[in-house]
Amino acid sequence: MIEINQLTKRYGSVLAVDDLTFCVRPGQVTGFLGPNGAGKTTTMRMLLGLNAPTGGTATINGRPFFAFGTGLRHVGALLDAGDVHRGRTANAHLAALARSNGLPRRRVQEVLETVGLGEAGRRRVGGFSLGMRQRLGIATALLGDPPVLVFDEPINGLDPEGIRWARELFRRLAAEGRTVFVSSHLMSEMEHTADHLVVVGGGRLLADEPLADFAARATTAGVTVRTPDPAVLAEVLRNAGASVLAEGHDALTVTGLTAARINELAFTRRVLVHEVSAHDGTLEDAFMELTAASVRYRASATPARSKDR
Numbered sequence: 001m002i003e004i005n006q007l008t009k010r011y012g013s014v015l016a017v018d019d020l021t022f023c024v025r026p027g028q029v030t031g032f033l034g035p036n037g038a039g040k041t042t043t044m045r046m047l048l049g050l051n052a053p054t055g056g057t058a059t060i061n062g063r064p065f066f067a068f069g070t071g072l073r074h075v076g077a078l079l080d081a082g083d084v085h086r087g088r089t090a091n092a093h094l095a096a097l098a099r100s101n102g103l104p105r106r107r108v109q110e111v112l113e114t115v116g117l118g119e120a121g122r123r124r125v126g127g128f129s130l131g132m133r134q135r136l137g138i139a140t141a142l143l144g145d146p147p148v149l150v151f152d153e154p155i156n157g158l159d160p161e162g163i164r165w166a167r168e169l170f171r172r173l174a175a176e177g178r179t180v181f182v183s184s185h186l187m188s189e190m191e192h193t194a195d196h197l198v199v200v201g202g203g204r205l206l207a208d209e210p211l212a213d214f215a216a217r218a219t220t221a222g223v224t225v226r227t228p229d230p231a232v233l234a235e236v237l238r239n240a241g242a243s244v245l246a247e248g249h250d251a252l253t254v255t256g257l258t259a260a261r262i263n264e265l266a267f268t269r270r271v272l273v274h275e276v277s278a279h280d281g282t283l284e285d286a287f288m289e290l291t292a293a294s295v296r297y298r299a300s301a302t303p304a305r306s307k308d309r
């Protein structure tokens with residue numbers, strides 16, 4: 001089990017990680033979600049002993065990472081897929097790690113095959129695509145057959161087949177009883193993969209709950225109403241306390257009232273409606289709503305213009 005306890009990291013005036021406390025349990029995939037700059041990588045780096053915390057602790061099965069001698073047998077990690085000597089072949093890269101961690105040489109071919117790079121072992125990493133480097137990073141994490149796996153944005157650069165493969169791999173690793181901790185800034189990557197979510201924003205913990213509970217936040221987001229009299233119906237609905245947005249010439253998006261109540265109001269005011277359909281909010285909507293206040297890097301609404309135009 002991974003235990004993060006009051007973990008804090010300050011870089012000058014930036015509080016990258018702010019008093020985080022949560023656990024990552026075995027036998028399930030835990031998604032570590034947050035917008036860019038939320039503190040996910042910093043947390044993972046502290047867990048793996050690559051950065052010293054300003055305060056608090058991060059332990060694996062009760063011990064700090066550096067207490068595990070032959071690291072790869074205990075914890076496998078993918079932090080930065082680019083962090084491989086480009087002149088080396090995939091075989092040479094993995095063989096060196098196998099040697100220094102006291103692992104049998106046969107593991108090299110085994111993990112290359114697991115990640116779909118069975119034919120690419122003799123190629124230099126410099127010629128690999130981003131997706132191939134991510135697969136090599138995953139192979140590196142699996143080399144020691146460890147019970148705890150940490151992946152930072154592992155889906156980056158994978159094609160759709162690769163994304164599906166990675167999802168199935170994470171689920172299989174968790175089903176084998178391992179602890180699988182996977183970061184992403186996209187809910188869409190996690191909603192079919194994770195059993196449990198830890199959501200951070202601005203370095204702080206925003207949610208720590210089963211995916212099913214998080215999904216319950218994605219309640220009905222709005223109701224679409226089609227009517228030949230949108231202006232009249234909009235007024236009726238606003239007077240009943242709804243928020244109403246006009247969509248095109250004959251449709252309204254309504255929040256704050258159920259579809260049944262909208263139907264009743266339209267009927268009693270004798271406004272003709274052609275369609276009333278409720279639509280559920282997505283998990284992405286719930287995630288955006290939860291993290292909206294803590295987004296550190298937000299694009300401006302209008303494209304930047306070159307001054308000399």
Ligand SMILES: Nc1ncnc2c1ncn2[C@@H]1O[C@H](COP(=O)(O)OP(=O)(O)OP(=O)(O)O)[C@@H](O)[C@H]1O
Nearest residue numbers: 011014016034035036037038039040041042043185
């Ligand atoms: N070495 C560093 N020096 C100074 N500031 C840093 C350093 N590393 C991270 N930060 C800052 O800490 C904050 C958290 O960064 P971090 O990379 O942990 O976020 P993240 O959630 O992994 O984001 P992303 O999804 O973009 O990778 C950011 O504001 C970042 O600029």
